[in-house]
Amino acid sequence: MTRDRLADTLEEIALLLELKGENPFKIRAYRTGSETVRLFSGDIVKLATDGELKGIKGIGDALQQKLHELASTGKLEYYENLRSEFPETLFDLFKIQGLGPKKIKALYDSLNVDSTAKLKEVAESGEMAALSGFGKKTAEKILEAIAFRESNADRFRLGDVAEPVQMILESLRSHPDCLRAEAAGSYRRAKETVHDIDFLVATSKPTAIIEHFTDQEWVEKIIAKGDTKASVYLAKGLQCDLRAVSNDEFACALAYFTGSKEHNVAMRGRALARGYTLNEYRLAPKEGSDKGAPPIFENEAQLYSFLGLEFVPPEMRENTGEIEAAEEGDLPDLIELENLRGTFHNHTNASDGRNTLEEMADAAIDLGMQYLGIADHSKSSFQANGLDATRVRDQIVAIAELNARYQEEGSRFRIFAGNEVDILKDGSLDFDDELLAELDYTVVSVHNAMTLPEAQMTERIIKAVSNKHVTMLGHVTGRLLLQREPYAVDVPAVIEACAETGTIIELNCNPWRLDMDWRWWKLAKEKGVKCSINPDAHGTAQLEYLWFGAKLARKGWLTRDDVVNTMDLDAIEEFLGLDPIN
DNA sequence: GCCGTTTTCGGCCCGACTGTTTTCAGTCG
Numbered sequence: 001m002t003r004d005r006l007a008d009t010l011e012e013i014a015l016l017l018e019l020k021g022e023n024p025f026k027i028r029a030y031r032t033g034s035e036t037v038r039l040f041s042g043d044i045v046k047l048a049t050d051g052e053l054k055g056i057k058g059i060g061d062a063l064q065q066k067l068h069e070l071a072s073t074g075k076l077e078y079y080e081n082l083r084s085e086f087p088e089t090l091f092d093l094f095k096i097q098g099l100g101p102k103k104i105k106a107l108y109d110s111l112n113v114d115s116t117a118k119l120k121e122v123a124e125s126g127e128m129a130a131l132s133g134f135g136k137k138t139a140e141k142i143l144e145a146i147a148f149r150e151s152n153a154d155r156f157r158l159g160d161v162a163e164p165v166q167m168i169l170e171s172l173r174s175h176p177d178c179l180r181a182e183a184a185g186s187y188r189r190a191k192e193t194v195h196d197i198d199f200l201v202a203t204s205k206p207t208a209i210i211e212h213f214t215d216q217e218w219v220e221k222i223i224a225k226g227d228t229k230a231s232v233y234l235a236k237g238l239q240c241d242l243r244a245v246s247n248d249e250f251a252c253a254l255a256y257f258t259g260s261k262e263h264n265v266a267m268r269g270r271a272l273a274r275g276y277t278l279n280e281y282r283l284a285p286k287e288g289s290d291k292g293a294p295p296i297f298e299n300e301a302q303l304y305s306f307l308g309l310e311f312v313p314p315e316m317r318e319n320t321g322e323i324e325a326a327e328e329g330d331l332p333d334l335i336e337l338e339n340l341r342g343t344f345h346n347h348t349n350a351s352d353g354r355n356t357l358e359e360m361a362d363a364a365i366d367l368g369m370q371y372l373g374i375a376d377h378s379k380s381s382f383q384a385n386g387l388d389a390t391r392v393r394d395q396i397v398a399i400a401e402l403n404a405r406y407q408e409e410g411s412r413f414r415i416f417a418g419n420e421v422d423i424l425k426d427g428s429l430d431f432d433d434e435l436l437a438e439l440d441y442t443v444v445s446v447h448n449a450m451t452l453p454e455a456q457m458t459e460r461i462i463k464a465v466s467n468k469h470v471t472m473l474g475h476v477t478g479r480l481l482l483q484r485e486p487y488a489v490d491v492p493a494v495i496e497a498c499a500e501t502g503t504i505i506e507l508n509c510n511p512w513r514l515d516m517d518w519r520w521w522k523l524a525k526e527k528g529v530k531c532s533i534n535p536d537a538h539g540t541a542q543l544e545y546l547w548f549g550a551k552l553a554r555k556g557w558l559t560r561d562d563v564v565n566t567m568d569l570d571a572i573e574e575f576l577g578l579d580p581i582n
Numbered sequence: 583g584c585c586g587t588t589t590t591c592g593g594c595c596c597g598a599c600t601g602t603t604t605t606c607a608g609t610c611g
Contacts (some may be wrong), residue, residue, distance in 0.1 A: 025594055029583035060584045098600095100609050133608080137601055382596035383611045425598090447611060448598065 001045050001071050003037060004163075009070060009079055010034035010063070015094055016082040018101035019108075033063045039354045039539030041363065045071055089115040097145040097484065098138070106133060120146050152482045155193040156238055159511020159548060164218070164234055165197055172242075175212050177205040179247050184257035188314045190551035192514045193481055196239035198257045206244035213242045249281045251297040256280035262319035263312075270307045270323070315554040320522075332559045337550035339566040344373030345420060345443050345474060345506060345534035346543070350395055351376035352384035354539040357398060361406075361415050363540035370413060370569040373534075374399065375420040375443045375474075378430040384447075389435050392419055396438060403581060414569055414581045416440040420474055425449040427463030429470075436469035441576055443506065443534075445474030446487065454488035461489060462497040471576070472504035472532050476516040483512070491520055499527035504564055507556070509549030510536040521556025531556075531563045 014030040036058035037044055047053050048071035053064040070076040086108075092115065093104045099119075107113035110131060111122050122128045123139040123146070165183045172181040178201050182188070185198035203209045206228045214222050214230050223231040228244045245253045256264060257280065271278035275289040283303065285291040297303045301311040309326040313334055316322040325331045347353030348360055355363070357374065364372035376395065377386035387395065399417045406413045418441040422430040429436070429444060436442050444464045452460065465473050476494060477486030498505055505524055508515045513536065516524070521531065533549035535542055553563060560566045564575065573580050 023583080026583045028594075032584080058584075062583055098609070102608055133602070135602060141600090380597090381611075385595065450611085451599080 001049070001074065003040075003044055006045065006048060006067055006070060007034045007038040009076060010037065010067075012091070013079055013082060015091065015101070016079075016086065019086060019090075019105055020082075021101075021105070029058075029060075029063070032058045033067075036354065037067070039541055041355075041359075041540040048072075087114040092116050093119060095149060095483070096142060097148070098141050099145070103134075106131065116146060116149070148485065152193070154237070155195055155482060156236075157193055157481050157511050158187070158190065158514070158551075159545075161187060161194055161197060161238060162511075162548075164238065164240075167218070168197075168199060168213075168216075168240065171216060172199065172201055172209070172213065175209060177203050177208045179203055180250055182254055184254055185259065188258045189260065189317055190315045190548075190555050192518070192552070196241060199240060199242045200250070200254055200257055201242065201244050202247040202250040203244050204246065209244045210242065245281065248296045251299050251303050252278070252282050253280055255300050255303055258314050258317060260318050263317040263323070266319050266323045267307065270309070274307065313554060315551060316557065318555075332557050334554040335550060335558050335560050335563055335566065337547060339560045339563070340369070340533060340546055340550065341568050342369045342371035342373070342565050342572065343534055343543070343546060344416070344418060344441065344472065344532050344565065345375045345508070346372060346537040347376050347384075347420075348374060350391065351381070351386055352538060357395070357415070358402060359540055360537070360543075361402060361413070363543055365411065365413055367543055367546075371416060371572060372413075373416040373418050373441060375418040375441075377447075378419055378421045380422040380424065380430045381447050386422070386430075387419070389431065392431070392435060393438070407581065412569065414573075416576070416578075418442060418471070420445055422447050423460060423464040425452070425460065427460035429464060429467060433467070433469055436467070439469075440578055441471035442469050443472050443474045444470050446478055450478055450487040452488070454490055457488055458490040458493050461494050465494075465497055465501050465503040470501075470503055472506050473498060474506050474534075475508040475513050475536070476505060476520075479515055479517075480512050481514065486515070486517075491516070492523060495520065495524050495527055495529055498524075498529045504530045504532045507531050507533045507549055507553055507563075508536050509533055509545045509547075509552060510542070511545060511548050514548065514552050518552050518555040521553070521558055521562075525556075525558065525562055531558055532565050533563055534565075 010030050011034040014027050017027045017030065036056065048067040051068045053059050053067060066076055066078060090108065093099055111127055113119050113122055123143050128134050128139045129136045165187060169181055169183060172178050180202040182200050183197055184200050186194045187197050201209050210225060210230045214225055214232055218234055219232045220235055221233040223233060231239060231241045233239055243253065243257065268278045271283060272286065275286050275291045276283050276294065277286050283294050285293065294306060304311045310329055310331050312322050312326050346360060348357045349355060361372055377384040379386045379388040396417045399415045403415055418439055420443045423444050423446045424430060464470065476491060477489055479486035505516055531553060533546060533553055535545035535549065537543045537545065567575060
């Protein structure tokens, strides 16, 4: 049993109850329960198994009992019964943008729509448009949304696969015949979404490793199984491939399976120019070449070095100039997770976070941070219980009090009082300058009117960052990976404006967003725009999203100096123009 | 279904946007 499984089940119950037209507050209770499970800091699975969930806000008697049943037996009767009332494939429809429970129910009841395929059929045939409450435009929008889903159907967010990858790696490494194991492919390169996961093991007994890999409880289906290679499906259709190679082949194999394809082509070209051929197992003298056999490479760095290159970190291997830079010895010294000293843009239960100010701060201290920026939502974000001016001022006081307490305790830690202020439709901000001036810093973000034309959206954001009180711009494009396209915005123009106004751009490292996209950071850096790696944490556990942030910043070629939250407390206080706390 | 408490049941998050209608329902943030 996993935390995800518990949370997913509650979420699916909420969907099923919506289909049945149940009391919306009951539905919300399940959804809140699901979120609570997902964000709980502690071993929620063990507590559920042991029936010790009492006292957790958001999980009352009914949910405690259901979670206990599910965790201890692996099944939940209430859920199975609900589920049996609707066809399995109906769930896919919830992932189509623009389709909610009411429309799904109407389509199911009147046109027997129970799958994406059937949905597409009735949208194209005109049957849908003829239905009361639907029309031509609705059918068109749904077809567009289906196309978006289909083009991403077999992809997964980096954040969705990180846990299973670590679990499988641990399992592989625990096998006595495993000498080394790594996850390669786009996962290792930290692509924001991945198609499958490639594992690589060094061993002298490949069949034993293959047996072990395919024999795990989390394997849903074995696709292929040979002497040195196997492919399996995990739950939700995530494909995992395993290659077993000898220890001597491991370095070349790791480089080969890490890719990217384009990076490998360039590497092979370099090898050829030096009289060698490079494949997934080894570097060898080209036919007819007078070169002797190259040495055994113990690691990738030796391979790169042999080809006259600095070691290229996996995140950079996209053939966007890294080979040339490595040749010149010009690779940037990429930022490391350990360089981060604090972070901005985090929420508390004052708006839509799960944890209190104090819990968030304590969690940040536990992670070894020197400061934590709190940026709850502003008043226009009703859905998120955004703060009005009075509540913001109350929060500033609460933060000062808590800071004072940390001081008394001798803790070198500071909470910065900020806010994630909504950028309104016309580019003005949700709070007046007087209030903004009272804050330690300000994040500004777009949360509504996301369908504006590009020119208007760009102008809106530029106007917002031009306010002198604005410290940083939050999630630049508003994308939700695999779910929602970025809004139309001229990113280079925004970068230009941020450069002119000295506005920091956020790398929002919530794995649903990873926004601004890594492809833009080189340009931002060129223009002198600084980055802040922010988890957009809505609970203590989500502070660990910084792991993704460091990866994606590396993918954007960023160094420690490019990222403001690598500064220690003294430096960041000065940078923000604040008086030192002590 | 949860919470808080006037300890037993009433209240629970609100508004913009879109497309469908012609005054509003559904979806989204």
